[in-house]
Amino acid sequence: MDFRFTEEQERFRHEVKDFLAKQLPSDWLHGGAPEEETDEWWELTQNFLRAMAEKGWTSFTWPKEYGGQERPLWEDAILGEELAFWRAPAMDYWYRWKMISALLLNFGDEEQKRKHLPGIARGEVYWCQGFSEPGAGSDLGAVQVRAVEKDDCYVVNGQKIWTTGAHRAHWCFAPLLTDPDAPKRSRMLSMFLIDMKTPGITVNRLESMEGAAHLCEVFFDDVRVPKENLVGERGRGWLAAMVLVNIERSGTGFASLPQRILEELVEFVKDTKRNGVPLAQDPLIR
Ligand SMILES: Cc1cc2nc3c(=O)[nH]c(=O)nc-3n(C[C@H](O)[C@H](O)[C@H](O)COP(=O)(O)OP(=O)(O)OC[C@H]3O[C@@H](n4cnc5c(N)ncnc54)[C@H](O)[C@@H]3O)c2cc1C
Structure with a gap:
């Protein structure tokens, strides 16, 4: 082949x-x-x-x-x-x-x-991805931000976190808890499109360890999301989230970025000298 x-x-x-x-x-x-x-x-x-x-x-x-x-x-x-x-x-x-x-x-x-x-x-x-919450990271099924159906909308309350670029985003896509009593955990969430200008949304920027401030926390306080912003079937947000995470985590960029860092590291140890000797020849570094 x-x-x-x-x-x-x-x-x-x-x-x-x-x-x-x-x-x-x-x-x-x-x-x-x-x-x-x-x-x-x-x-x-x-x-x-x-x-x-x-x-x-x-x-x-x-x-x-x-x-x-x-x-x-x-x-x-x-x-x-x-x-x-x-x-x-x-x-x-x-x-x-x-x-x-x-x-x-x-x-x-x-x-x-x-x-x-x-x-x-x-x-x-611009869109941001409102998946993670303080109690829902790897365990995305534990999403607690609640969306309660009322009249012509869903009323949303709770907090998302690590939402990259939320302070710049016009819209957010997010799985929210609509059916906490569903028999299966995978049927409790529904996927929504949320206009970031909707009243009741507060975005705070968080500073990361590396000094960047593009990660955010997003608070929802009685945010009214129109029913037409529900994507797909109610209770099928987990399925949609898994499809999206698959796209995100299988990106080829996740391989080429570390490759670049490795190449830079190799250059660095070749070019940088300690006691007149390139780091690459130092047994400790090797
Ligand atoms: C740079 C950056 C940008 C991000 N941007 C976004 C974004 O735009 N939108 C968004 O929604 N989220 C975003 N995230 C959040 C990211 O998706 C979460 O960090 C991720 O889902 C992990 O969740 P957590 O941080 O709560 O860690 P946890 O789930 O608490 O995990 C902590 C550690 O425990 C381990 N662990 C967890 N569960 C188990 C288990 N059952 N068994 C064994 N080990 C376990 C994990 O592997 C990990 O090492 C971002 C994160 C980073 C670092």
Whole structure:
């Protein structure tokens, strides 16, 4: 079996590399600051995302009827690999777009698709992922943020945490607890689209150990989410969440980013000397 990329795939990889070389500042390789940390980085990120959208890379694999290009998943994997390797500023947003578009395309109704997909394709509407809570991380099924059906909406109360980019996001996709009495745990959650401007939402930025401030906590205080923002069937939010987590965690970027760090480490130990000897030749370092 031949595992090499085809000529067409290699051509595409070069196209992505050329694009990155043109879009990123010349000193970018030495930078690597988290994209949402300052307004300046955010400006750069937005410009980058718009440029990606112009290439059609925000809607790369979608069906043509929704403005996509129906490109093969292999090319999508190459794109993810290169974006991560070069530490493109838009990585987080690009992944969340992949997740929200998969949610809409697989579980959304026609109205939800027509309403939300164009903004993603244009690279203009930003989404955050409201999965984790103080008591629900690896154990996502323990989600406690409550959504209670009332009149024409669901009333939402509770707290999400580690919501990357919530302070910049226009919308959030989140599994919420609608049916705590369901016989199976996997039927207790439902997936919602939440407009971040809805009254009752408070976003606080959290500073991480590395000094970045793009992680947030999001509080919901009697937030009224219209019923039409429920995605898919009520009680099937766990299924949708598993599909999305699968997309997120299988991203090729998770392999190429560490590869880049390893390459930099090798360069560092070759170039840096201690007592006149490169670190790479120091038995302790080796
Ligand atoms: C940079 C960053 C960005 C993030 N962005 C987002 C975001 O945008 N949206 C969002 O919703 N979340 C986000 N998260 C949260 C992330 O998804 C959670 O951190 C993750 O789900 C793990 O949850 P936790 O931190 O509560 O850890 P825990 O679930 O408390 O796990 C802590 C440790 O215990 C281990 N552990 C847990 N359960 C078991 C078990 N049963 N048996 C053995 N070991 C176990 C885990 O492997 C881990 O090592 C982000 C996290 C990071 C670091």
